[in-house]
Amino acid sequence: MRRTFVAVTVALSVVASAAAAGAVVMPPFQVVMSGLDNPRGLAWGPEGALYVAEAGRGGEQFCGPGPEGRPASAGLTGAVSRLWRGEQERVATGLPSHAAGPEGVAATGPHDIAMLGPGEARVSIGLGTNPANRALWLCPIGPQFGWLARMPASGNWRLETDVAAYEAEANPDGGLPDSNPYGLLAEPGSTVATDAGGNSLLGIRANGSTSTLAVFPSRSTGRDTDSVPTSVAVGPDRAYYVGELTGFPFTPSSANVWRVVPGQAPTVFEPGFSAIIDITFGPDGSLYVLEFATEPFLSGPGDLWRVSPNGTRSLVATGFTAPGSVAIGPDGAFYVSNCSIFPGTGPFPCNGEVVRIEG
Numbered sequence: 001m002r003r004t005f006v007a008v009t010v011a012l013s014v015v016a017s018a019a020a021a022g023a024v025v026m027p028p029f030q031v032v033m034s035g036l037d038n039p040r041g042l043a044w045g046p047e048g049a050l051y052v053a054e055a056g057r058g059g060e061q062f063c064g065p066g067p068e069g070r071p072a073s074a075g076l077t078g079a080v081s082r083l084w085r086g087e088q089e090r091v092a093t094g095l096p097s098h099a100a101g102p103e104g105v106a107a108t109g110p111h112d113i114a115m116l117g118p119g120e121a122r123v124s125i126g127l128g129t130n131p132a133n134r135a136l137w138l139c140p141i142g143p144q145f146g147w148l149a150r151m152p153a154s155g156n157w158r159l160e161t162d163v164a165a166y167e168a169e170a171n172p173d174g175g176l177p178d179s180n181p182y183g184l185l186a187e188p189g190s191t192v193a194t195d196a197g198g199n200s201l202l203g204i205r206a207n208g209s210t211s212t213l214a215v216f217p218s219r220s221t222g223r224d225t226d227s228v229p230t231s232v233a234v235g236p237d238r239a240y241y242v243g244e245l246t247g248f249p250f251t252p253s254s255a256n257v258w259r260v261v262p263g264q265a266p267t268v269f270e271p272g273f274s275a276i277i278d279i280t281f282g283p284d285g286s287l288y289v290l291e292f293a294t295e296p297f298l299s300g301p302g303d304l305w306r307v308s309p310n311g312t313r314s315l316v317a318t319g320f321t322a323p324g325s326v327a328i329g330p331d332g333a334f335y336v337s338n339c340s341i342f343p344g345t346g347p348f349p350c351n352g353e354v355v356r357i358e359g
Contacts, residue, residue: 029317029355032335033088035344036081036352037097037104039337041112041184041278042327043121049084050327050335052354053113053123056097057104057343063139074098074141078109080123080151083354092155096125096144105348106341108145112325114184114191119153122160122191124181129197131164131179146179148193148204161208163195172200172212175226183231183278185240194229194242201232201242201260214260216244225249231278231325235259236285236309241269243276243289250275250298257289257307270307277302277340278325285309288316290326290336304334304357317357321350332359 033039038055045051059075078095081088097109108126115121127134127146134142146164151157164179171177180197191204192213201214216227226247235241240260252274259269270287277292287307294300302320307313316334324340334357339350 029336029357031353032356033081033083033354034351035088036337036354037077037079037343038107038109038324039081039340039344039352039354040110040324041114041124042325042335042337042354043113043115044327044329045082045115045121046118047084048330049082050329050354051091051113051115051121052081052083052325052337053110054079054081054090054344054352055107055109055111055126056095056099058097058099058102058107060102061139061141063098063142072098072100073102073104074139076141077104077107078125080110080113080121080155080157092123092151092157095123095149095157096141098145103346103348104343107343108180110149111180111182112184113151114186116150116186116191121151122184122186123149123151123157124163124184124193125149125159126180126182127164127197128178128180130177131168132177134164146181148181148184148191161191161204161210163193163202163204163210166202166210167195167198167200170210170212172198173215175199183229183242185232185234187234192232192240194232196228196230196245199227199229201229201240201266203262213240213262214242214258214266216242216258216266218247219254225251225254229258230276233279233281233287235281235287241279241281241287242266243273243279245275245277245292249296250293252295255291257287270311273305274303277323280326280328282306282328288326288328288334290320290323292322292324304336328359329356333357334359 056077058073078097080092099107167179178197182196185192228245257270324337
């Protein structure tokens with residue numbers, strides 16, 4: 001059975017609660033954005049603003065059952081927020097979101113954002129189930145999940161590419177149909193996206209046509225488990241690099257960073273990580289790997305690692321609580337969306353935020 005990232009973390013939110021208790025990020029950090037609802041992907045805009053995709057907190061449309069049989073609470077609470085010149089504001093609202101209950105923990109909605117150019121961005125909107133279920137258990141807004149949306153500077157987003165429909169038709173990995181659009185990479189004339197549910201890397205042209213760039217294999221960790229690719233970046237060699245979360249039981253040190261050259265089978269670039277949620281490259285060619293959790297069943301703190309061009313690994317920071325994304329700022333600092341499975345307000349172990357760490 002496929003088990004996508006968000007569906008499982010709903011059940012494991014109590015684990016993240018334990019990880020939050022007494023967690024300390026080293027080195028010291030500062031909170032630069034707060035009150036974010038399930039903050040996920042980060043991207044820098046050409047105007048020097050930092051954007052964050054917010055998966056929302058579900059809503060009041062109780063349309064069950066959702067992923068793995070849990071009732072789905074859906075609503076238009078997804079958003080994109082921006083930090084610009086020290087001011088935080090939501091620049092896009094009303095995007096679809098669903099969660100396993102009214103608390104809004106571990107919501108599925110806007111997962112990542114990629115800047116296409118001045119005033120233009122693409123946003124991935126997750127799903128986390130068989131595309132055929134969209135019209136069955138998410139009520140009126142069900143068909144809006146599993147897409148890429150285009151967002152202009154005005155924030156007036158529109159749905160553009162139906163990634164879940166491609167999974168239903170092509171089913172690149174040959175398993176049970178399951179789609180959860182996640183990580184994004186913007187390139188001239190196209191967007192590269194990971195489908196965490198479909199275990200695939202997709203190329204999406206400006207006209208919306210979609211093709212499969214790679215499929216990532218399952219492996220045995222006592223039971224068959226999916227790859228669950230969550231992030232994609234382009235390396236200094238212009239190849240694509242993909243980080244994987246892996247599926248249940250999320251065995252530590254079983255996640256890989258894959259190297260993908262279109263037309264060739266993916267190869268393992270760096271093995272031995274735990275629950276990779278995001279990757280990025282630094283100006284010197286170093287690869288930075290963000291781990292959502294470091295212990296079995298998605299427990300334990302999140303870590304940020306550096307892999308130097310010669311392959312040496314060093315720990316940059318530890319003690320994150322369910323982090324969602326990492327981006328390197330124009331100031332050379334690291335920006336991390338933290339507490340990424342929690343709403344921005346309410347009695348939770350922590351609330352959605354973005355933190356800054358000196359590089």
